[in-house]
Amino acid sequence: MEERNELYPIFLKVNQLNILVVGGGNVGHEKLHFLFKSSPNAKVEVVAKWFLKETEELAKLHGAKLTKGRYKRKYLKKRHVVIAATNDAKLNKRVYKDAKKRFLLANIADTPELCDFYMGGIVNKGHVKIAISTNGKSPTTAKRLRQFFEEVIPENVNEMVENLNEYRKSIKGDFEAKVEQMNSITESLIYKKEKND
Ligand SMILES: C[C@@]1(CC(=O)O)C2=NC(=C\c3[nH]c(c(CCC(=O)O)c3CC(=O)O)Cc3[nH]c(c(CC(=O)O)c3CCC(=O)O)/C=C3\N/C(=C\2)[C@@H](CCC(=O)O)[C@]3(C)CC(=O)O)/[C@H]1CCC(=O)O
Numbered sequence: 001m002e003e004r005n006e007l008y009p010i011f012l013k014v015n016q017l018n019i020l021v022v023g024g025g026n027v028g029h030e031k032l033h034f035l036f037k038s039s040p041n042a043k044v045e046v047v048a049k050w051f052l053k054e055t056e057e058l059a060k061l062h063g064a065k066l067t068k069g070r071y072k073r074k075y076l077k078k079r080h081v082v083i084a085a086t087n088d089a090k091l092n093k094r095v096y097k098d099a100k101k102r103f104l105l106a107n108i109a110d111t112p113e114l115c116d117f118y119m120g121g122i123v124n125k126g127h128v129k130i131a132i133s134t135n136g137k138s139p140t141t142a143k144r145l146r147q148f149f150e151e152v153i154p155e156n157v158n159e160m161v162e163n164l165n166e167y168r169k170s171i172k173g174d175f176e177a178k179v180e181q182m183n184s185i186t187e188s189l190i191y192k193k194e195k196n197d
């Protein structure tokens with residue numbers, strides 16, 4: 001039987017959650033880059049033996065705390081989420097096990113079997129956000145799909161969101177009447193125009 005993608009996507013308010021990243025090399029930097037690209041106010045601390053210069057700059061820009069040193073279990077205290085991206089596979093596994101004991105959500109970069117969740121490809125246009133995952137099977141596909149959707153989703157999609165939000169406030173009636181009106185005025189968006197040939 002064909003394997004199913006059973007992931008359930010959620011959209012986290014990471015400005016209200018405490019995130020720990022372990023490792024500040026190339027992969028740690030990439031994770032941090034995408035995290036802040038999507039969520040500039042994410043609450044993040046990074047612990048690593050050393051950091052890349054660009055990671056120091058990125059952390060400064062977003063007010064992330066950088067802690068130079070070896071990973072210790074105590075760093076997991078008061079965290080909701082941990083992302084491990086060191087070059088020490090044994091240590092990454094240890095971080096995962098420590099996180100499990102504390103019921104934290106863990107992502108061990110590039111190691112699908114040690115992930116409670118995957119970081120996805122992210123398309124962002126104003127209030128509209130689309131997350132893409134290939135179930136951990138092909139990050140390259142996730143990246144290409146992200147680029148594709150960035151191209152085809154119109155820049156002004158946010159205007160539609162804002163306008164419909166305003167319009168909804170102006171409609172009178174109960175919840176059901178509002179749902180009906182909102183669906184009726186947006187119906188044409190999903191039907192292709194008939195060709196006049
Ligand atoms: C989406 C994105 C977000 C992000 O990183 O934040 C992301 N990887 C991205 C890019 C990317 N990563 C890698 C390449 C090189 C191509 C290649 O090697 O295949 C490229 C492409 C490139 O850079 O061109 C290396 C790699 N990554 C993983 C493995 C292990 C494996 O696949 O088994 C290996 C091989 C390591 C090795 O061989 O040693 C695993 C994971 N990477 C994931 C996410 C999760 C699954 C997402 C999903 O479900 O699709 C998962 C499972 C765990 C995680 O890390 O969360 C980001 C695109 C952002 C964007 O551009 O929008």
Ligand SMILES: NC(=O)c1ccc[n+]([C@@H]2O[C@H](COP(=O)([O-])OP(=O)(O)OC[C@H]3O[C@@H](n4cnc5c(N)ncnc54)[C@H](O)[C@@H]3O)[C@@H](O)[C@H]2O)c1
Pocket residue numbers: 022023024025026027028047048049050051052069070071085086087088089091110
């Ligand atoms: N660089 C890539 O493009 C790439 C691609 C695919 C897979 N990977 C794999 O991902 C992993 C990370 O790669 P990288 O390029 O980011 O490595 P890196 O060498 O650039 O960075 C490793 C980071 O881990 C930190 N670290 C190591 N031991 C630590 C400890 N005990 N406590 C705290 N921090 C510690 C280092 O200080 C450093 O910040 C490796 O296993 C690598 O094989 C890397």
